[in-house]
Amino acid sequence: xxxxxxxxxxxxxxxxxxxxxxxxxxxxxxxxxxxxxxxxxxxxxxxxxxxxxxxxxxxxxxxxxxxxxxxxxxxxxxxxxxxxxxxxxxxxxxxxxxxxxxxxxxxxxxxxxxxxxxxxxxxxxxxxxxxxxxxxxxxxxxxxxxxxxxxxxxxxxxxxxxxxxxxxxxxxxxxxxxxxxxxxxxxxxxxxxxxxxxxxxxxxxxxxxxxxxxxxxxxxxxxxxxxxxxxxxxxxxxxxxxxxxxxxxxxxxxxxxxxxxxxxxxxxxxxxxxxxxxxxxxxxxxxxxxxxxxxxxxxxxxxxxxxxxxxxxxxxxxxxxxxxxxxxxxxxxxxxxxxxxxxxxxxxxxxxxxxxxxxxxxxxxxxxxxxxxxxxxxxxxxxxxxxxxxxxxxxxxxxxxxx
Amino acid sequence: xxxxxxxxxxxxxxxxxxxxxxxxxxxxxxxxxxxxxxxxxxxxxxxxxxxxxxxxxxxxxxxxxxxxxxxxxxxxxxxxxxxxxxxxxxxxxxxxxxxxxxxxxxxxxxxxxxxxxxxxxxxxxxxxxxxxxxxxxxxxxxxxxxxxxxxxxxxxxxxxxxxxxxxxxxxxxxxxxxxxxxxxxxxxxxxxxxxxxxxxxxxxxxxxxxxxxxxxxxxxxxxxxxxxxxxxxx
Numbered sequence: 001x002x003x004x005x006x007x008x009x010x011x012x013x014x015x016x017x018x019x020x021x022x023x024x025x026x027x028x029x030x031x032x033x034x035x036x037x038x039x040x041x042x043x044x045x046x047x048x049x050x051x052x053x054x055x056x057x058x059x060x061x062x063x064x065x066x067x068x069x070x071x072x073x074x075x076x077x078x079x080x081x082x083x084x085x086x087x088x089x090x091x092x093x094x095x096x097x098x099x100x101x102x103x104x105x106x107x108x109x110x111x112x113x114x115x116x117x118x119x120x121x122x123x124x125x126x127x128x129x130x131x132x133x134x135x136x137x138x139x140x141x142x143x144x145x146x147x148x149x150x151x152x153x154x155x156x157x158x159x160x161x162x163x164x165x166x167x168x169x170x171x172x173x174x175x176x177x178x179x180x181x182x183x184x185x186x187x188x189x190x191x192x193x194x195x196x197x198x199x200x201x202x203x204x205x206x207x208x209x210x211x212x213x214x215x216x217x218x219x220x221x222x223x224x225x226x227x228x229x230x231x232x233x234x235x236x237x238x239x240x241x242x243x244x245x246x247x248x249x250x251x252x253x254x255x256x257x258x259x260x261x262x263x264x265x266x267x268x269x270x271x272x273x274x275x276x277x278x279x280x281x282x283x284x285x286x287x288x289x290x291x292x293x294x295x296x297x298x299x300x301x302x303x304x305x306x307x308x309x310x311x312x313x314x315x316x317x318x319x320x321x322x323x324x325x326x327x328x329x330x331x332x333x334x335x336x337x338x339x340x341x342x343x344x345x346x347x348x349x350x351x352x353x354x355x356x357x358x359x360x361x362x363x364x365x366x367x368x369x370x371x372x373x374x375x376x377x378x379x380x381x382x383x384x385x386x387x388x389x390x391x392x393x394x395x396x397x398x399x400x401x402x403x
Numbered sequence: 404x405x406x407x408x409x410x411x412x413x414x415x416x417x418x419x420x421x422x423x424x425x426x427x428x429x430x431x432x433x434x435x436x437x438x439x440x441x442x443x444x445x446x447x448x449x450x451x452x453x454x455x456x457x458x459x460x461x462x463x464x465x466x467x468x469x470x471x472x473x474x475x476x477x478x479x480x481x482x483x484x485x486x487x488x489x490x491x492x493x494x495x496x497x498x499x500x501x502x503x504x505x506x507x508x509x510x511x512x513x514x515x516x517x518x519x520x521x522x523x524x525x526x527x528x529x530x531x532x533x534x535x536x537x538x539x540x541x542x543x544x545x546x547x548x549x550x551x552x553x554x555x556x557x558x559x560x561x562x563x564x565x566x567x568x569x570x571x572x573x574x575x576x577x578x579x580x581x582x583x584x585x586x587x588x589x590x591x592x593x594x595x596x597x598x599x600x601x602x603x604x605x606x607x608x609x610x611x612x613x614x615x616x617x618x619x620x621x622x623x624x625x626x627x628x629x630x631x632x633x634x635x636x637x
Contacts, residue, residue, distance in 0.1 A: 002509060002516050004502075011504030011545075318500045321459065322561075323489020324517055397488075398459045400496060401450060401573055 004328070005335030008312075019304050020340055023297065024347020027377060030293040031352040032359070034369045037279075037286045039362035044176045044274035048267060051092075052124045053240035054249055056265045057256055064265055065094045065237035066176050067278050072262060074190070077239045083255055085247035090117045090124040091236035093189040096175060099182055100158040101151060109149045111182045112175035113159055115189020115236070118142075124240035127183060133168035139185050144168035146180035159184065160192045176278050178361035186236070194233035204230060294380060297344075302384035305337045309388035313395055321397035330389045334382065341381035345374055405471040406434045406601035407456070407569045412465030414451050414624075425451040427624035429465070433601035435568065438592050440612055440631060441605045443621035449605050450573075452621065456603065457492055457571055458484045470568035489518055493562030493570035493600070495591075497577045499554035501546035501561075507533065508542040511560045518565070525564075532560040535597070536590060552583040556590060563594055570595075572604045581610045588614050 009016050047066065057080055059070040074091050081089040093115035098108045116125040118136040126135060127144055133153050136142050143164040145151040148171075155166045164184055173181040184192070196204065205227055209215050215223045243252055253264035265273065309316070316329055349370060356363035414426040425448045433439050443449050454460040456467070458474070458481075467475040469491060474481050481487045488494075501510045509516075511529035516522055533539040536556040541549060549557065555575060562570050572591065576584035588604075588611045595602045606612065616633035619626045 001519075002505075002513065002522065004504075007509070008504040314500060315502055318494075318496070319502070320485075321457065321488060321494055322514055323485045323487075325485065328517065396459075398454050400494070400500060401453055401457065401459065 003335070004332040005339065008332070009336060009339055015308075016336075016340060016343065020343025021347055023300055023304075023340065023344030025351055026293060026297050026300065027344050027348025027373070028351035028355070029348075030290060030297070031348055031365060031370070031373055032356060032363055033286050033289050033293065034373070035352065035356055035363035035365045036359070036361065037283055038364035038366050038369065040176070040178070040279045040282060041275055042364045043174050043178055043362055044279065045271065046172050046174065047176055048270055048274065050128050050173050051240055052122065052126065052128065052242065054243045054267055055241035055253055055256075056270050057089075057239040057241060057260075058237070058263050058265070060261055060263050062263060063273050063277065064263070064270065065092070066270075067273050070237050071235040072237075072239060074186075074234050074236045076260065076262070079260055080239055080241060080256060083252065085244055085252035086241055087244040088124055088242040090119075090240050091186055091238075092116060092125040092240050093186065093193055093237045094175075095189065095193045096177070096179055097159070097192075099149070102156045102158050102163060107150075109151070110179050111145075111149055112177075112179045113189060113192060114181050114183045115186040115193070116183050117186050124242055125183075127168070127170040127173050127181075129170060131169045131171055133166070135168055136183060136185055140188055141165065142167045142185065144170055144183040146173045146182070147171050148174065148180035149182060151182075157182070159188070160195075161197070162188060162192070164188070172362075174362070176274050190233045190236065194235060195231075201231065294376065297377070298380040298384050301337060301340060301344075301381050302387050304340065305333060305385050305388040306391065308336065309333055309392050313392075314400065316392050316395045317397055317400040320395060321400040326393050329392050333388050333392055334385050337381040337385035337388070338378060341377045345377045348373075405568060406432070406437065407470075407603070408432045408466075408468040409456070410466045412452070412455060412467065413463045414448075414455055414460070415463040424624055426455065426462070429621070429624070429626045431603075431619055431626060431628075433569070433603055435599040435601055436596045437617070438588070438595050438602040438604060438615065440615035440618040441603055441621060442607065442612060442618060447621045448624045449621055453571055453573055453603075453605055456569070457494065458487050486518075489514060490565050491567050491569070493565065493567040495555075495558050495562045495570060495572040495575045497574040499546070499551075499558035501554060501557060503546055506543050506545055507538065507549070507557050510546065510557060511564050514561065514565050529560065529564055532563055533557070535594070536560050551578055552586065555579065555583075555587055559587070559590060559594065563598055563600065566598060566600075568599075568601060570600055570602045572602060574606055574608070575604065576606065576608050576611055584608060584610050585614070 056064050058064040059072055062068045062070040064070055077089040077091050080086055094112055096112045099111045101107050118139060119126060120135055136144055141164050143157060143166050145166050147169050151166045153166055157164050208226055209223060214226045249266040256262055256264045319329060352365060356365055409429055409431040412426055412429040416423045416425055429452055455462045462475060464477060508526055508529055511532060512525040515525035530539060533542055538553050538556050541553060546554060576587050591602050613632040613634040615631035618629050618631045
């Protein structure tokens with residue numbers, strides 16, 4: 001049996017290819033939007049995986065360092081390390097800020113600065129894999145940066161008042177917001193996060209000295225002690241915990257919650273916070289875009305197929321007059337719609353694959369999403385062809401005779 | 404006589420006070436191998452008669468016999484009118500209305516293909532007809548690459564490909580000059596004889612009217628038969 005749709009497409013291939021190209025770019029945008037969402041979820045999981053933690057100990061009644069402000073004393077980790085089932089515990093700080101590259105071509109990079117205890121790989125909070133250089137080994141002024149920052153080994157970067165040398169490069173270490181990470185020693189990070197600038201310190205000291213409750217003539221050393229306490233920064237955002245083999249996370253978390261009065265999250269709970277709470281609004285936003293793009297795609301396919309069909313009304317009337325079955329005519333229109341959708345899908349997939357790496361945030365194009373998109377495109381094309389098929393089936397074969 | 408026979412055919416549009424009798428009483432008989440003219444002024448009912456003969460609209464009363472079989476007698480006697488049109492009635496229009504995205508060969512072979520014949524057989528039969536109509540050399544051309552006369556010959560081949568007992572030609576020479584118009588009539592006469600087909604040509608064309616041996620005049624929904632000049636065009 002001859003394929004009327006195939007012949008029509010071959011006859012007017014330019015029209016179909018260019019229309020498919022336009023549709024394909026739209027489908028490419030749709031695939032990319034889905035990829036942006038997948039990338040956000042993957043970034044969140046990578047953040048948790050790369051932290052090397054199995055438990056997150058945070059300030060009571062907060063959602064932890066990624067979703068809310070949290071501060072716990074920096075000596076709590078010792079108590080946690082002594083609890084049965086804890087293999088290693090380490091302080092960590094997170095602060096998203098502008099990091100300035102110094103020297104020629106100086107530029108600012110938005111990054112999440114992570115304060116970690118200098119140690120080797122496998123230690124909680126340390127980057128898991130290095131592409132070049134080494135891990136943090138000194139207590140101050142060293143940094144390990146994600147390659148997405150654009151920093152190179154040996155470069156100097158400025159964080160608040162201090163300069164750091166980039167000693168290692170890592171990859172796929174990003175915040176839940178997609179900002180690349182810069183790891184620096186914990187003490188420096190605490191200072192960067194909590195320490196005030198010199199002018200503010202001078203003003204605070206003056207205020208403290210003017211406070212009669214803190215500057216009593218009969219209590220020597222009190223003012224110095226108060227000022228000293230104001231100048232120290234004994235807080236971190238969380239304590240990351242690795243468990244000894246064979247221990248259940250919930251069983252280890254329970255005494256920390258009970259005796260240290262802190263909130264503890266397991267990996268599953270933290271993933272729930274990141275995926276279900278932190279990126280939920282973004283996910284809904286993207287879902288709205290996907291729905292709108294799907295509707296626009298359907299409208300475009302419907303309009304194009306309807307217009308193409310109206311342009312063939314006389315031929316359809318002749319086909320019906322000479323005895324062509326309605327289902328043959330419907331199949332022709334349906335095949336053209338599906339053909340247009342397939343051209344669009346192939347163009348869209350290729351376009352999305354090529355432009356995804358150019359996006360500033362990670363775009364993850366999953367095979368499952370591609371298959372789902374193909375099914376959706378075909379379903380949309382079938383639905384979109386209904387209008388044209390109805391118009392074609394309403395054509396009176398008598399129109400071919402005229403009069 | 405086989406061919407086509409029509410007796411007392413009527414067609415009424417609407418009902419009540421607004422009813423219009425487009426055909427009041429039509430009698431026609433065309434034998435196999437015969438070409439007759441059907442002429443009449445605008446609004447006389449030519450197109451309505453053609454649509455009734457083509458099983459596109461249902462008459463209101465009367466009787467129609469095609470190839471010896473009654474297809475209408477106060478109602479359709481054939482269930483599948485689409486198959487009737489496909490297999491037993493050929494159509495030639497004022498404009499050729501070839502399918503623009505099929506080449507000449509497949510335009511002609513389309514009907515037997517749609518009827519379920521193997522593509523090779525359908526194309527072989529189409530090629531024979533194109534050869535008989537002197538357009539076989541354009542078999543792989545697209546319709547837009549043909550002249551008007553060539554397109555009309557291809558349209559005639561398409562009408563003949565199912566070997567129908569009757570062909571309805573609706574002003575087939577209207578867009579053609581005298582020479583080409585007479586050429587088309589010559590072909591229709593030859594094909595009618597060779598394929599034993601009854602051909603009814605609806606026309607206003609003064610150039611070709613003298614070529615018919617028999618002419619049906621349709622006026623006010625009624626037909627009158629008269630002898631034509633039957634001028635030789637061979």
